[in-house]
Amino acid sequence: MKEYRLGYVLARIAIGVSxxxxxxxxxxxxxxxxxxxxxxxxxxMIPEILVTPFAYTLPILEFVVGVLLIIGLFTKEALVLGTMIMIALVFGSTMIENWGIIDSQLLHALIFIGLLLGIKYNHWSLDTKVNK
Incomplete structure (x- = not known):
C-alpha cells in the first residue's frame, strides 16, 4: 500500500510541476x-472572440492546477479541470492542424485520468489534512 501511495504522490507532483x-x-x-x-x-474555424479569452485564461488555469496538484489540495477538482484543459487543447490543436503537440496533450490527459481513477491513494496531500 505504501508503494501505491508513494507512486501516486510522485505522479501527482510530476504532472503538477508540468x-x-x-x-x-x-x-x-x-x-x-x-x-x-x-x-x-x-x-x-474558431473565431478570435473565443480564442482571446481562452489565451488569457489558459496560463492562469495551468498555474492554479499545477499549484493545487503539487500541494495536493482539491486534488479531484484539479484533475478534472486539468483533463478539461487538455480536451480543449486537443480540440484547438486539431483546428490548427498542429498534430505534433497532440501526443503530449493526450499524455497529460491520460495521467490526469489515471490519477483520478487512483484518487484513493492520494494519502500524502493537504486534502487528507483538511478532510480529517
Whole structure:
C-alpha cells in the first residue's frame, strides 16, 4: 500500500510541476502569449472572440492546477479541470492542424485520468489534512 501511495504522490507532483511550469513561464508574458495564440488561430474555424479569452485564461488555469496538484489540495477538482484543459487543447490543436503537440496533450490527459481513477491513494496531500 505504501508503494501505491508513494507512486501516486510522485505522479501527482510530476504532472503538477508540468502544469505549474507551463503557467509560470507564460504569466509574465501574457500579452505576448495571447498574441501568439490568436495569430496561430487566425486561419482556423474558431473565431478570435473565443480564442482571446481562452489565451488569457489558459496560463492562469495551468498555474492554479499545477499549484493545487503539487500541494495536493482539491486534488479531484484539479484533475478534472486539468483533463478539461487538455480536451480543449486537443480540440484547438486539431483546428490548427498542429498534430505534433497532440501526443503530449493526450499524455497529460491520460495521467490526469489515471490519477483520478487512483484518487484513493492520494494519502500524502493537504486534502487528507483538511478532510480529517
Amino acid at each position: 502544469m505549474f511550469g507551463h503557467g509560470l513561464v507564460r504569466l509574465p508574458k501574457l500579452e505576448g502569449f495571447k498574441n501568439h495564440i490568436v495569430g496561430s488561430f487566425a486561419e482556423s
